[in-house]
């Protein structure tokens with residue numbers, strides 16, 4: 266595999282992020298093996314991603330179904346062990362594609378999507394069954410996806426009882442203009458009372474703090490790949 270000159274910084278940055286995760290784990294007296302780094306590669310082309318794979322990173326996050334399919338079909342053909350996570354809002358009409366593509370979906374946020382995911386899993390004959398996380402809108406932001414904190418318990422029960430789906434954990438994206446800690450704490454508390462073990466929280470600016478609050482998956486893009494184009498929607 267050829268490592269292009271422009272991509273080398275991402276490999277260096279990956280090492281720095283992994284070291285920072287290890288340091289945060291030491292501080293929190295947690296085993297680093299309990300924290301999965303999801304390298305968020307949205308908007309970056311395969312020639313930026315390939316060196317990061319070559320450097321040993323195997324878990325990646327994308328936020329658009331079409332972009333993910335185009336980029337990851339060729340990469341996965343070369344690297345069968347990769348794990349792909351859907352971290353962005355998912356339209357119901359893309360549920361079938363998402364079930365085919367992704368190993369983990371972090372953005373289950375409404376019953377209609379649960380219904381479509383259950384249908385898609387059934388249609389695959391159980392061949393595909395992505396692990397599912399429910400996105401919590403901890404800041405009750407009207408423009409943001411996610412189930413309101415007050416509704417999560419009932420939502421989890423309904424997803425299980427009506428659609429037979431197993432939800433493994435929760436995901437949150439704290440409001441950009443607030444301290445993230447209370448949002449991480451709230452998400453961890455809701456997960457604990459529902460017996461959920463997976464906590465997807467923490468991004469480039471706050472993953473160390475998220476680890477202190479029990480994050481099992483940190484979603485880090487900018488700190489590895491660099492800044493994304495500023496105005497592309499959904500980035």
Ligand SMILES: *Cc1c(COP(=O)(O)O)cnc(C)c1O
Nearest residue numbers: 305352468469484485486487500
């Ligand atoms: C883009 C994105 C990230 C990565 O954000 P960075 O600040 O670049 O690390 C994490 N989570 C979600 C849901 C995202 O959409």
